[in-house]
Amino acid sequence: MPPTRSVLYVPGDKPRAIEKARTLGADAIILDLEDAVAPEHKHAAREHVREALSTPWPVPVLIRVNGLNTPWEHDDRELALTAGASGIVLPKVECAADAHALSLGLPLWAMIETPHGVLNAPQIAAVPGVTTLIVGANDLARALRTQPHPDRTPLLHALSSVVLAARAHGKTPLDAVYNDIRNPDGFTRECQQGRALGFSGKTLIHPGQIDAANQAFGVTETEAEGAKALIAAWDAARAGGKSIATHQGALVEQMHVDEAREVLALYAATTR
Numbered sequence: 127m128p129p130t131r132s133v134l135y136v137p138g139d140k141p142r143a144i145e146k147a148r149t150l151g152a153d154a155i156i157l158d159l160e161d162a163v164a165p166e167h168k169h170a171a172r173e174h175v176r177e178a179l180s181t182p183w184p185v186p187v188l189i190r191v192n193g194l195n196t197p198w199e200h201d202d203r204e205l206a207l208t209a210g211a212s213g214i215v216l217p218k219v220e221c222a223a224d225a226h227a228l229s230l231g232l233p234l235w236a237m238i239e240t241p242h243g244v245l246n247a248p249q250i251a252a253v254p255g256v257t258t259l260i261v262g263a264n265d266l267a268r269a270l271r272t273q274p275h276p277d278r279t280p281l282l283h284a285l286s287s288v289v290l291a292a293r294a295h296g297k298t299p300l301d302a303v304y305n306d307i308r309n310p311d312g313f314t315r316e317c318q319q320g321r322a323l324g325f326s327g328k329t330l331i332h333p334g335q336i337d338a339a340n341q342a343f344g345v346t347e348t349e350a351e352g353a354k355a356l357i358a359a360w361d362a363a364r365a366g367g368k369s370i371a372t373h374q375g376a377l378v379e380q381m382h383v384d385e386a387r388e389v390l391a392l393y394a395a396t397t398r
């Protein structure tokens with residue numbers, strides 16, 4: 127799987143921001159046709175997105191289309207199919223049938239941002255074309271009538287439900303955006319919380335959030351060296367006929383080795 131530590135939304139009607147996004151260092155880009163684009167700009171945004179995708183990008187670029195049953199659905203779908211996007215982001219996915227409705231042969235990133243979406247997350251994650259679940263915390267908080275909380279306590283159940291559903295089906299869970307672009311400390315704390323909850327990365331709204339997300343969801347050289355040492359300890363134990371090993375005083379079993387290999391794969395993919 128390509129890395130998804132940092133996934134930046136860029137409004138489809140802002141060509142300057144789109145061009146800027148090419149070189150910002152995010153692992154993936156979502157060109158947005160939905161909530162970041164006012165109704166009167168939807169048509170122009172589609173043209174900007176088509177133009178942007180007519181030349182190669184260094185990272186995967188997805189299109190967030192408008193939701194099913196909106197007036198823009200048909201034209202967005204046609205654009206997504208013909209423009210050369212790496213995938214489609216579908217907002218407000220409520221059930222598996224919604225995901226099937228937009229199974230167009232491209233990877234589908236399903237946004238879980240309604241109560242039904244959370245309740246049906248396991249069925250949505252099970253749809254073969256769905257590769258990724260993204261939490262949409264703004265829409266979800268509104269629908270649930272939760273109050274803002276620095277530790278996201280009111281949303282923890284939903285956040286963990288999305289991780290659980292995605293992981294159960296081998297899909298990638300991505301954490302929600304952090305709205306306060308002037309609060310880097312709060313952003314970093316939320317990245318760390320998202321990683322601890324099991325998310326693979328975070329969706330972002332501003333270039334200033336990319337480095338912190340890459341760091342929080344990435345692998346340091348020290349961590350990579352630690353993973354190599356753990357695998358070496360395991361290999362030595364197995365070569366000596368042992369079924370389990372210890373490394374730096376801690377038990378090592380097969381699942382720790384699998385985890386260490388994932389750490390090394392992410393390190394290799396993000397240090398080119």
Ligand SMILES: CC(C)(COP(=O)(O)OP(=O)(O)OC[C@H]1O[C@@H](n2cnc3c(N)ncnc32)[C@H](O)[C@@H]1OP(=O)(O)O)[C@@H](O)C(=O)NCCC(=O)NCCSC(=O)C[C@H](O)C(=O)O
Binds near residue numbers: 136143146307330331
């Ligand atoms: C939030 C913003 C409106 C702030 O914009 P602005 O005030 O212009 O920021 P800056 O002046 O700090 O910008 C500095 C330069 O960086 C460029 N920029 C800003 N944001 C982006 C971006 N997202 N991608 C690429 N480049 C960006 C500016 O153009 C400036 O460049 P320059 O002119 O050369 O100096 C703005 O950041 C923004 O629009 N962000 C994206 C908002 C968005 O996409 N929203 C929709 C997705 S989030 C969502 O819907 C969540 C979900 O559905 C849910 O329910 O939770």
Ligand SMILES: [Mg+2]
Binds near residue numbers: 217239262264265
């Ligand atoms: Mg939303």
